[in-house]
Amino acid sequence: MSKPRSAPKSGGKPNPRILDDAETLDNDIGLRARIAALDLIAAAQTKRNGFDEAGSSAEFMALSESERAFARALALLVLRRLGQLDFIIAKKTQKMPPDAPKALLRIGMAQIFFMQVPDFAAVSTTVKLAERNNNTRPFKGLINAILRGLIREGGLKDVNPQRLVPDWLWQRWKATYGEESAGGIAMALTEEPATDLTFRDMDALKAHTEALEGEAIGGLTLRSNLRGDVRTWSGYDDGVWWVQDAAAAIPVALLGDLTGKTAIDICAAPGGKTLQLLAKGAQVVALDRSKNRLKRVEENLTRLKFSAETHCVDAESFDDDRQFDVVLLDAPCSATGTFRRQPDVLWAAKPSEVSKLADVQHRMLDAVATRVKPGGSLVYATCSLEREEGETQVLAFLRRNKDFTTAAVDTAFAQDQLGLDARDVTAEGWLRLLPHHRKGGQDGFFVAHLKRL
Structure with missing residues (x-):
């Protein structure tokens, strides 16, 4: 099976850094990764399968492995929290900013709230990105002020599930399943999923459970807490499971x-x-x-x-x-x-x-x-x-x-x-x-x- 998409944990900032501090602040490496994340997000919003197409493009593959990993993680976090981030931006501005500065605010906020990126680095790189283009340069002061203000406020308030998903889907799910279940469905968006593996037989599942840091959750399915390239995991080369x-x-x-x-x-x-x-x-x-x-x-x-x-x-x-x-x-x-x-x-x-x-x-x-x-x-x-x-x-x-x-x-x-x-x-x-x-x-x-x- 294909490797699962992954992103840093979305509660707090517990996960390891993908770029180290030096790379995060480097004008070339840090900014390239963030520009790539912006491209992935824009592609995802443009058309179905846009995210995967942008993520396999020649331009994206020319980045280093750490840049690609950071870009994917940041883009997925923004997409998980897009509705919530836009609600915060709307609260902090008298008028919703145009798409380009709004996109920068999203990636800045995602780094501050959900990634183990130093706050000053998240603000600095976002403002530097704003300085690079004519359509975002006039908004760099606003971007800087909003991000620093959010840091001073010390985190997000309780999440309203309705703000996490597009309104048309929320209304459909509420009508079909009721508001409580619709809320439960939407809140699932905030958690990064573990990797589920299906085994060819129960003996193989039991033999690899410990090495895969797994939990049997029914049938021949094992839920693994491992992250990273599945091709390096126990049992992959033996052909006893698939994602x-x-x-x-x-x-x-x-x-x-x-x-x-x-x-x-x-x-x-x-x-x-x-x-x-x-x-x-x-x-x-x-x-x-x-x-x-x-x-x-x-x-x-x-x-x-x-x-x-x-x-x-x-x-x-x-x-x-x-x-x-x-x-x-x-x-x-x-x-x-x-x-x-x-x-x-x-x-x-x-x-x-x-x-x-x-x-x-x-x-x-x-x-x-x-x-x-x-x-x-x-x-x-x-x-x-x-x-x-x-x-x-x-x-x-x-x-x-x-x-x-x-x-x-x-x-x-x-x-x-x-x-x-x-x-x-x-x-x-x-x-x-x-x-x-x-x-x-x-x-x-x-x-x-x-x-x-």
Whole structure:
């Protein structure tokens, strides 16, 4: 799996420095890293996947490793706290400043409040950045005054969850889940997530728990407290685990032993669910329309010493009449449930996307339903918090397809075997996983296990 995005802890300033004091103050190194952070934030706000595209650009990769690490950490912190930071800026100014000086205030405040950057360095470098451009130079006095004033005040007050996320999402979540749950969802944004690992079997999980500073949290998932490059961690070279959020592991975990069974994983990249199906004994066909993303699946298959049939094609164009015991559709969606690890999704997503993606999910469900053998399973999942991409889709699908029914998830099984909260199980027997329902958090997911009669 890909390395998880990481950022310094967002409560206080407990984490080690990424740039040392000398580098922080150096006009070239310190300023380059902060300029790169500004570029990442702007890209994230401009379009979906903008953060990752900017983070893999030639300009960004030309920076030193420490500069890239600092830039990513700072950018992710700003994106986690964007709504809160903008609220503070609005309180401290009679009129909200233009975008360029506002962007500088955000990175200055994020360093002061959430990173182990000396306060004087955070102020000094931010003011120096303001001096560099005509559109920010007139605001350098304001920037200096606001940042120094915030330092004197000694920290942030209590966080209002509503200010952490875009208002349109807050209103949707409040209407769907109630204000208390909406607040719990939003507050999950303030905590840096640990790294979840899925193991191929329980023996391997137990063997590596101590070295990975991990805690078993249900099924074959271990939550590790380690940070840094996962390729250096215990068990990586042995191919006994892969990075996968605890919630993302649930759809396949609902299925029993698949020895001798056939399965097709639609939209398979980055491959975590394909690996789970193989570990359960299935013969697997993995589809993905993206050549680059499918390459990641194949790389992970090689590292884990697994074999699967892969095709670079979308589900609706796959010219193959085979039917399968298991059809897994982790459908394209707004991905609003992944904000803990990818806070940029909140600021790039648009309300209109939800309905457009719901149409895509509708078509894909109908396209893959015919691939399920009689008596077989169709597992539908999305990493979205929006009902239109979850509950509403399955209700409509069952009305259209009378030969399918829900294989209801038992609450006791969900709690005892999967480590889930009783609140995660819906009245229909589906799963609605909310980020604040698990200690330490989880991605927001919807999962329905359906059976073909």
